[in-house]
Amino acid sequence: MKCLNGCGSMENTLYKGAEIDVCSSCLGVWLDETELADIVAAADDRWPPGVVEWALARTEHRVAEPANESEQQLECPSCASALHGVNYQGDSGVIIKTCLRRHGVWLDRGELATLQIVVRHRHFELETA
Ligand SMILES: [Zn+2]
Numbered sequence: 520m521k522c523l524n525g526c527g528s529m530e531n532t533l534y535k536g537a538e539i540d541v542c543s544s545c546l547g548v549w550l551d552e553t554e555l556a557d558i559v560a561a562a563d564d565r566w567p568p569g570v571v572e573w574a575l576a577r578t579e580h581r582v583a584e585p586a587n588e589s590e591q592q593l594e595c596p597s598c599a600s601a602l603h604g605v606n607y608q609g610d611s612g613v614i615i616k617t618c619l620r621r622h623g624v625w626l627d628r629g630e631l632a633t634l635q636i637v638v639r640h641r642h643f644e645l646e647t648a
């Protein structure tokens with residue numbers, strides 16, 4: 520399939536047991552919502568020092584923010600309807616773009632890793648609170 524940003528074709532690859540499409544140019548990712556949930560739930564990586572801090576700093580001010588309307592409008596590769604920005608899990612601070620007909624979700628470069636870190640960190644906080 521073609522990259523939603525129009526870079527070229529995307530590469531189908533396996534990531535943590537889920538089939539995802541990755542663009543080698545913009546590093547955007549397209550995958551099923553259920554696969555994204557599985558990936559986030561299975562997040563058990565040891566991230567390099569600084570990466571966790573970076574991810575949390577990147578998302579902390581986006582908690583209550585809706586999707587940025589000025590961002591380029593992306594189209595679902597299956598039904599060509601416009602994708603909608605959604606704050607993942609309501610308050611993760613990571614804005615993912617989703618097809619309202621549930622064909623899949625789009626993540627910009629680095630957002631898949633950010634999501635895993637942020638969600639895991641929050642679970643950790645809850646467990647130790
Ligand atoms: Zn691309």
Ligand SMILES: [Zn+2]
Binds near residue numbers: 595620
């Ligand atoms: Zn669609």
